Amino acid sequence: MRATNGTSTQNGEAAVNGHAANGHSVAAPSAGVKGRQDKADLSGVFGGFSADASQEEKDSCSVDLIQGDIADPAVFNGIFERYITQGGIYAVIHVAALKAVGESGELPLLYYQTNVSATVNLMQSMLKYKCLNLVYSSSATVYGTPETIPIPETSPVQPESVYGRSKGMCEDIIKDVCHAERSFNAVGLRYFNPAGAHPSGTMGEDPRGKPGNLLPLLAAIAVGRYSQDGLKVFGDDYPTHDGTCVRDYLHVMDLAKGHVLSLDALEKAEIFQNCGKTGNYRAFNLGHGKGQSVLDMIEAMRKASGYDYQYSIVGRRMGDVPDLTADPTLAERELGFIATEDLESMCRDLWRWQSSHPNGYDEPAATNGVSAQ
Numbered sequence: 001m002r003a004t005n006g007t008s009t010q011n012g013e014a015a016v017n018g019h020a021a022n023g024h025s026v027a028a029p030s031a032g033v034k035g036r037q038d039k040a041d042l043s044g045v046f047g048g049f050s051a052d053a054s055q056e057e058k059d060s061c062s063v064d065l066i067q068g069d070i071a072d073p074a075v076f077n078g079i080f081e082r083y084i085t086q087g088g089i090y091a092v093i094h095v096a097a098l099k100a101v102g103e104s105g106e107l108p109l110l111y112y113q114t115n116v117s118a119t120v121n122l123m124q125s126m127l128k129y130k131c132l133n134l135v136y137s138s139s140a141t142v143y144g145t146p147e148t149i150p151i152p153e154t155s156p157v158q159p160e161s162v163y164g165r166s167k168g169m170c171e172d173i174i175k176d177v178c179h180a181e182r183s184f185n186a187v188g189l190r191y192f193n194p195a196g197a198h199p200s201g202t203m204g205e206d207p208r209g210k211p212g213n214l215l216p217l218l219a220a221i222a223v224g225r226y227s228q229d230g231l232k233v234f235g236d237d238y239p240t241h242d243g244t245c246v247r248d249y250l251h252v253m254d255l256a257k258g259h260v261l262s263l264d265a266l267e268k269a270e271i272f273q274n275c276g277k278t279g280n281y282r283a284f285n286l287g288h289g290k291g292q293s294v295l296d297m298i299e300a301m302r303k304a305s306g307y308d309y310q311y312s313i314v315g316r317r318m319g320d321v322p323d324l325t326a327d328p329t330l331a332e333r334e335l336g337f338i339a340t341e342d343l344e345s346m347c348r349d350l351w352r353w354q355s356s357h358p359n360g361y362d363e364p365a366a367t368n369g370v371s372a373q
């Protein structure tokens with residue numbers, strides 16, 4: 001994710017802290033923070049989810065970006081120190097991680113250091129500075145190859161990659177901290193497939209190198225950033241409606257909403273009432289509950305961008321499972337989370353972003369549509 005002030009985040013954001021119009025510190029991101037005094041203002045930073053945040057309030061939000069390597073324990077302590085005089089940090093949304101499944105097998109120590117050791121660093125600082133609310137970005141990859149589709153949170157956690165294991169380990173660590181420190185409250189959000197972009201077209205995904213995920217790749221092809229020669233569909237003989245793999249895509253705005261709801265829920269004893277002796281940790285799926293196949297996605301992006309994709313069907317890819325669709329019932333019941341954005345709006349918003357920023361954040365936005373090289 002890119003910082004709101006436009007600064008490059010190549011070296012990683014350690015934290016972003018927002019200031020709303022009223023001057024209170026408020027919000028979020030890689031390892032984000034929220035001012036102790038004024039949690040309602042979070043909506044001003046994430047935008048669009050609070051019924052009472054005016055456009056003026058949203059526009060007047062400013063965001064502090066503090067860059068640092070989260071593998072360095074001193075980074076978190078420095079951030080917590082910095083906000084002591086503003087009432088301290090109320091909560092952390094811990095997003096920062098490395099996330100490429102293939103790469104994680106090649107660089108396991110880097111993944112464990114960045115994803116696991118840094119989470120330990122973060123939690124040590126949180127305990128030290130009495131910041132006891134955490135929303136953690138986990139992943140559906142913790143389920144490995146699940147037996148039940150749609151996947152409930154009760155499915156066994158049995159990740160099949162270093163990346164997935166790093167996420168599962170972090171969930172265990174957080175759970176153990178919640179058990180040992182009974183006033184610590186945490187929610188792990190198991191994202192399915194985040195997709196789309198901010199509806200304004202001003203913020204979107206800007207992968208470095210060839211996009212590893214399907215939708216950003218389709219957008220990059222349509223804008224002329226990548227040739228479509230390499231567009232391959234891995235397998236059309238899966239037991240799905242058209243034979244291609246099915247995944248559960250979720251608009252990034254719905255995903256953001258899930259985080260705001262989780263922060264609210266941390267304060268409600270109800271979500272933890274059945275945790276008993278295990279401490280106040282809950283994991284929730286964030287998904288649509290509706291799967292889309294690879295061919296569905298290609299067709300949806302064709303409609304959004306007008307680009308006529310040519311692709312070849314090749315053999316199955318090792319490690320792919322036919323269907324990874326969330327059962328979002330628990331998040332709906334306990335967090336009030338409902339994904340409202342459909343596939344059409346994900347593709348429309350992604351295309352609005354990509355077509356006005358053909359080279360991502362590296363060049364000024366095009367004003368009249370696509371200007372790919």
Ligand SMILES: NC(=O)c1ccc[n+]([C@@H]2O[C@H](COP(=O)([O-])OP(=O)(O)OC[C@H]3O[C@@H](n4cnc5c(N)ncnc54)[C@H](O)[C@@H]3O)[C@@H](O)[C@H]2O)c1
Nearest residue numbers: 001012013068069070071095096097099137138139191194
């Ligand atoms: N995008 C997905 O499909 C998906 C699915 C499930 C879970 N997740 C999880 O969501 C979170 C965000 O993913 P994303 O898609 O926005 O990825 P991203 O790569 O866009 O963002 C990750 C951020 O972490 C930062 N980071 C990495 N190493 C760092 C370090 N050592 N120090 C400081 N910052 C560092 C990066 O700079 C980047 O800003 C991750 O925890 C990921 O595991 C993502």
